Amino acid sequence: MRPIRRRSSLEKPVDLFAYPVSLVMKFWHWALSFVVDPDSGIAWVGSVLLLVVTVRLLLMRSMWRQQYSMRKMAQLAPKMKELQLKYSGRKSPEDRQAQAKEMQELYSGAGVNPAAGCLPLLVQIPVFLGLYYVLLNFSPPGKSIEEASTMTNGAFQPEQVASFLNAEIFGVPLASYIRMPQEVMDSLHPGLQQSDILMLAVPLFVLAGIATFINMWNSFRRQKAAKAAEQAAIAQVEAEDRAGGPFVDGEVVEIDGEKPATAADADVGSEGGSTAADRRDGTAGTPGTPATAGAAGAAVRALEQALMRRPSRRTSSRWPSP
Structure with a gap:
């Protein structure tokens, strides 16, 4: 029986993020084992995708609040501009405090929290950092495949680590990477070449780039529409102000x-x-x-x-x- 080598949960601060991520991955891998072969690449890739879906579902309410805050901020833009004009040229600390107080009252009256939009991003950063660390520790640099298969990885036991190392997708091991040394590739999968990894990795890079471009384009369109609505509201208030006095x-x-x-x-x-x-x-x-x-x-x-x-x-x- 091979000795089990456990990684300490305090080796690096990122382990604090990696362990919860590995728990969610382990749950989905266990759930998918009732549908597909648990040692197949589909089960492991599916567990990663379902991890991302889980995070998005948990953040759905926060993301809705973010969109709500953005719309309310656009509606408050004319009043914020009025406050800026009111305190323009007044640089004393008392005026600054009064402006900040009125701005806070404006936010509170509309039920807007300017910091709410940062929460989804702040939550996703440690999750994806932990995911990267978990995937990296399945086959840590400087370790042979035999050594890696005797070590734990977060919530994964050595048997599950070995299952991941033996899993393949389109004939390429999941644990392989482009700059993997040839001797490690031979121990992982005899006859595996770097070109085989590139043939799978390059299309994935292209798809990831297209998805990122589409996401950024949609985000730019939403920001442009919100900016146009904000400018229209400001123009309307300014027109009403011009018609409001004798x-x-x-x-x-x-x-x-x-x-x-x-x-x-x-x-x-x-x-x-x-x-x-x-x-x-x-x-x-x-x-x-x-x-x-x-x-x-x-x-x-x-x-x-x-x-x-x-x-x-x-x-x-x-x-x-x-």
Whole structure:
């Protein structure tokens, strides 16, 4: 009976990731053994694929939350831009803290967590790092096939390690790699050549590259669509803001159904002019009269109320013709 050589779980920090990964692989390999030969390459390749599916299913809720947060962030973009404009040019620590507080309140009110999008990526990194380490330790560099078959690999016992080393797919051992020394290939599979490994590996590399390109292209399309929606929302808010006050860029709009007034109408105390409020109330007067002063105060109050209301809907009035 061959002695069993166990790898210490504390040899490297990555073992902390490799052992849970090997447990999931072992479960799926055991489940597939009821369907296919457990010593076949299909059983071992299937266990790796089902490991990936398991991880994706576990992360499905987090990935949904990530997409939800991205959509909500796009909807919040106009309000975030307003905050940036509000605090632009204000560099004091108090202003920075106030801006951060308002931004956090904005996120909390919308139920958005900006860090939620990082969780799926942070979880997948140790999983795939552990998977790489498990596959590498089936046939560790510097060890012969005979030595490797007497060692444990995470949750796998030596019998299962030997099963993996003897498994083949399309006539190529699963434990082989492109730069494997010829003497190791001879001990693994007599007559195996490097060209045999390349004939299987190169098409897999091409398929992996195509899949990566498609994934990146779809991601770019989603980001482009989200950016376009964000810009459209910002443009809509800016247009509503321009129509929300009585004087915007020298133009005026109707406030609560009142007649639009021009900037010249609000110029009180110059050349004996009267305000729009004077003309509506029939109290137009000469400069310096109480009627004119009262109209000026009414115009200022109307301006303040309009700026405080800042309606989110577009006004139905038309811009005055020049």
